[in-house]
Amino acid sequence: MPLRPSITGRRQALLLAGALLAAPRVLWAQAADPLPSWSPGPRRQALLDFVASVTTEGGPGFVPPAERIAVFDNDGTLWVEQPIYTQLTFILDRIRALAPRQPEWQQDPLFRAAIAGDMRGVAAGGTEGLLRLAGAAQAGTSPEEFQRIAAAWLAATRDRRWGRLHTELVYAPMLEVLALLRANGFTTFIVSGGGVEFVRAFSERVYGIPPHQVVGSSFALAPGEADGRIVLTREPRVDFIDDGPGKPVGIARHIGKRPIAAFGNSDGDWHMLRYATEGPGRRLGMIVRHDDAEREYAYDRQSHVGRLARALDEAPARGWHVISMRDDWGRIFPHG
């Protein structure tokens, strides 16, 4: 809150006071339904109960604001991940564009599959293969330049099924959860298996999550100089894989506190969900289950993208809430 010594402090204070006194009814109306895209039911109630519990001073579940850390997987939890990860579409577009200058790529089955658009061949490489492609597609640029390339691609590339920008295919109910938590003193983080710079290219604008609150997989950065300036260059070498058991490690390294709430949608989030919900005191673990083929997609155990089996099976015993997109979400996307 801007109540510290400030050059513009007094003006801000008066504007703020005026705004608050003028609009109590608006605030009250919003407070009455912070989750308008959620259907009434146990999942919506679990969210509201959790927030009420950890914010009630003197109550048994109270958590001080500094400890209110919430982590969110990105692909399949905050935005669409089918039929293939958006970042993979981006990487394949880049690989195809760069391929004429890299004839040696034709010797590598993984790259041949990528250039040919053979998704099965690409998927066979697993997360490590994806990151190898990602490294090759993105090496040689600075982090800032890479974020610009990614942002330009996101501003120009549309999903085939809906004809919309990928950044429009975010889940409205989850945007409401982010806003609800932040309004109640939480700090919200993305903890993604995807490359951290790619997510940072849109997280602030789309989710209200600044780059420093994005944890993800990363490539090595080489420090150097060019034209009398320090230049950092992305190397095609994977530095850290923020998936599965890597997620708690990424959280500890980057956030430095154990989250009290975690949201995921696949077995890649199983470790993160456990890490968050195994701590003491009131905890919340939620899994987005994709069971709505009509409005989005329906997949779980058999999917090669966002496979969900173990986390689903163990959810009841671990107290994790399984969100049904079909039943719990009145709308899926911000555009309706």
Added chain:
Amino acid sequence: MPLRPSITGRRQALLLAGALLAAPRVLWAQAADPLPSWSPGPRRQALLDFVASVTTEGGPGFVPPAERIAVFDNDGTLWVEQPIYTQLTFILDRIRALAPRQPEWQQDPLFRAAIAGDMRGVAAGGTEGLLRLAGAAQAGTSPEEFQRIAAAWLAATRDRRWGRLHTELVYAPMLEVLALLRANGFTTFIVSGGGVEFVRAFSERVYGIPPHQVVGSSFALAPGEADGRIVLTREPRVDFIDDGPGKPVGIARHIGKRPIAAFGNSDGDWHMLRYATEGPGRRLGMIVRHDDAEREYAYDRQSHVGRLARALDEAPARGWHVISMRDDWGRIFPHG
């Protein structure tokens, strides 16, 4: 600002409005002098001019709040680093306590020096040597457990010269800079050559900087299980050295944006100062120069702790402001 939909939003709003209306004179008084520990002069003015410039909408130096990133070295910039780094005192205390159970340490010159309290022998190992000692002193615990150990040590251990807790030996003028910047929309980060978990053990309480806004050197974390829970264990293996050329790398990896302001005190901050001030638009680089032997310490080129030579020599050409502790700071510590 808590103006989003919120379960407790209305109550917060009314409390906030009441507080603001009740205390305009206090706010005004603070706004009139946000830097009471600073003596009038060019460094104080440079700070105020910079803040005014980047926050003046429509002005030539305006920077949107999301880009107002400021980075601070810790040792020698925010708190005392002489006669040896506080973290090194902590590490040596731990090494001595653990030594009876680690007879093999006697075979290693670095560890022998540490156990004997031979500071010259310890210093001979450089940053890598310090981190090796740090790893040995701190391996085998979880990050949470380590932060508790460090916090307990900090709560019990006093500096020999002043007889005060190390967390009292922070620079009041720099606390004011942190508060001034945050009150003007900045996000403040520590970027320390020290171990990240050690700084995280006190950064929130002492500097108002939460753990996820602390970048530092780190040890590898091994994921595992114990008693049916996920456990992360610190390994005695250095994972990243956030010093010198590592500081821009740490900033890019962790923050994901180029800072517009950087504060340091030694040649270990030279790369970070360059990285921040080589970006486009209005920038601020400041160096704390320790030239006050009476109230703190006086050292620069010859010191084995916090050596300052190159950054000092290049400061005029690079537009960096050199803060004289003796002349620019009316008081050094919060206790006067």
